[in-house]
Amino acid sequence: MSSSDIFASEVLGTMVLVLLGGGVCAAVSLKRSKAFAAGWVAIAFGWGFAVLTGAYIAQSSGAHLNPAVTIALALKEGKGATPWSDVPVYLGSELLGAMLGAVLVWLVYYAQFQVTLREPDAVEMKDANPGPAHGVFFTSPEVRKPWLNLLTEVIATFVLIIAILTQGLVKDVDGTVGLGKLGALITALVVVGIGLSLGGPTGYAINPVRDLGPRIVHAVLPLPNKGGSDWSYAWVPVVGPLLGSAIAAGVYNLAWG
Template identity: 55%
Template sequence: MDYSVGQQFLSELVGTAMLLLLGGGVVATAILTKSKGLGGGWLLINFGWGLAVFAGVTVSYASGAQLNPAVTVGLLASGGMTDFGLAILLIIAQLIGAMIGALLVWLAFKKHFDEETNAGTILGVFSTGPEIRSYAWNLITEIIGTFVLVFVVIGFGHAGDPATKTPAGLAALGALPVALLVVGIGASLGGPTGYAINPARDLGPRIMHAVLPIPNKGGSDWGYAWVPIVGPLLGGLIAGLLSRVLLP
């Protein structure tokens, strides 16, 4: 079925909002004061983000479930997407959806945010930050993590060839492979920067952190904000270009 541009825009917005609601929600559960999940740890966050991706991809079928400007850029670079205007609209939808998802996390955890006194913890629910601040190396980490994401996602999308009896691509399994991929990236490469691997995932919630009336929230660390934007976009671009050669 062919979906209209409006349907694809709304689909991408809803999917990204779901992604950020559940992804931001698992971080809030694991780190906010008096949360029942306080201290749940890194693997809880990894699996929570993976399930967030599963849910977001599942509900955004009409747009192809990109949910990430880096994925959109990678698809353009690979030739898997050719409509540049639609790509821009989907990126706008992703950013708006990420902002809405972050807003819903704040509403769900409002009383916990009110009692949290650590500004770093509050910001950590909304956006990523490095454990060791070194912009060049933090950028490299984000490039590598996003390259893995986009390159493997493009690989998932390759269909089998009936003539050679090649198995169908993992895209046939729906959202599950991407969800497991995100868990793997978080567990393996997430330690240095918190694995944004998605400009909308970081920028949208960071904007909401800046504007929402949260006590004790401190600054939004705009000095670092360019890293989880530029790094993932470069990683997605490199993955898309290399997929033309390495994923025939």
């Protein structure tokens, strides 16, 4: 596959992933939204459906949509490994797609942002870091203990990546290896499970660009009273998923490589 094909597929897939995932966060978090205060279950399932939709859109490139997946597949031994020469294209397109998706969330919920961020409580938080709209764009911990937060992201991402890698071990009666198109559905359900079971402490980034791309967009968008983008925490949802990915790939290579 050419670099341009990878780029187009991953940009579009990751853009839709973040549009739908960030969109459900906006729907639940922003006032004057019909889904306002719908709760964590709605967010977990919304992100699962976001992964499902983005993965089907990006089938032609393998639907990485996540640097943690790209790195794991590059580290993976044997058939199906991603060439290291393709890794920069994947990473760049995933970050760009995530940023575009975040901009689209802002456009779709523009009126809700204006209403919510001009409320008295938001005005009082205008200098807060993270600010009152951060949950739409990026993650932050409920209890700020960076090394424990990092461990949470490592474990959650390990679950995601090992679930993806082991799909290739499944063999059908006709000799077909892997889950094929069903793999996207299984991965989406895994993401829902991670959100429900492991997402409480940190908001489960489990994807560096899902957090970093929208965080950059939050920092530059002209949102009223938006507060800070919490850059002191930004390394956790980047480093944690990458570490979890590398550990999962190592375990896979030791057990099945």
